[in-house]
Amino acid sequence: MSDVPTVDDLERAVDEALARGDATAAAHAIAMAWPHHVDLHPRRIRDLYDRVPPAAWEDDAWLVSGLAATYRGTSETDRRASLPYRSAVDLLLTADPPPAPIVRAAVLVHRAAGDRRVGRLAEARASLAEARRILDTERGAPLSVRISLQATLALQDGLVLAHLGAFTAARDELRTAEALAERHLVRTDRLECRGALAYVAYCLGEIEEARELVGRARELLSGAGSGPELARSGFRAPAEIAAALIAVDETR
Known part of the structure; x- marks a missing residue:
């Protein structure tokens, strides 16, 4: 787009x-x-x-x-x-x-x-x-x-x-x-989609897939067309929730 x-x-x-x-x-x-x-x-x-x-x-x-x-x-x-x-x-x-x-x-x-x-x-x-x-x-x-x-x-x-x-x-x-x-899809939707996939992968026990999807979601924050509004938006939330869940698991 x-x-x-x-x-x-x-x-x-x-x-x-x-x-x-x-x-x-x-x-x-x-x-x-x-x-x-x-x-x-x-x-x-x-x-x-x-x-x-x-x-x-x-x-x-x-x-x-x-x-x-x-x-x-x-x-x-x-x-x-x-x-x-x-x-x-x-x-x-x-x-x-x-x-x-x-x-x-x-x-x-x-x-x-x-x-x-x-x-x-x-x-x-x-x-x-x-x-x-x-x-x-x-x-x-x-x-x-x-x-x-x-x-x-x-x-x-x-x-x-x-x-x-x-x-x-x-x-x-x-x-x-x-x-x-x-x-x-517009960039906000792409970010939310990848983050949601990461969260769903975590919930289904696919931890490595979830980790990879978090990384791919974060790539959208620095790509062409991104900006501070995107980084501060709620569309980032699913990826960061998945990342937090993965991090908690790694400390157990």
């Missing part, structure tokens, strides 16, 4: 479009890039929405989902702030005509990520199941979009299963996500 604009590039693109008086182009720039930056730069993404006239994005389920995602942190304030946007997305998903099925699937996958982070595992699983059904039956999506969504879906499903203690099933999903990660 080396061709993804940085958040600075995105801000410039939005400002340039607005300077031309093209709010539609500004909204399109946000639509294409928000999944890549919303987890590490939620306030900056939110600020971009504030710059663009609401008429350019407020009837678009994908764009409203992006704004909702800026509030998908774990704090009580974020959870409360996200609720009106979630309701707005629900209304847009039932509009007549409805969004394209692939848009619905994408919205559901991102909703599942937000639900999982605040412990709403049943809701996350329901969203992922519907998204999987869409991806398995709808033919209209471009292949690259379909595969990227399947990679993200596999990651989120694997993380939910890990939370539930279904480690073998979680490993299967996470391995699928990891196999597609380099081309189809």
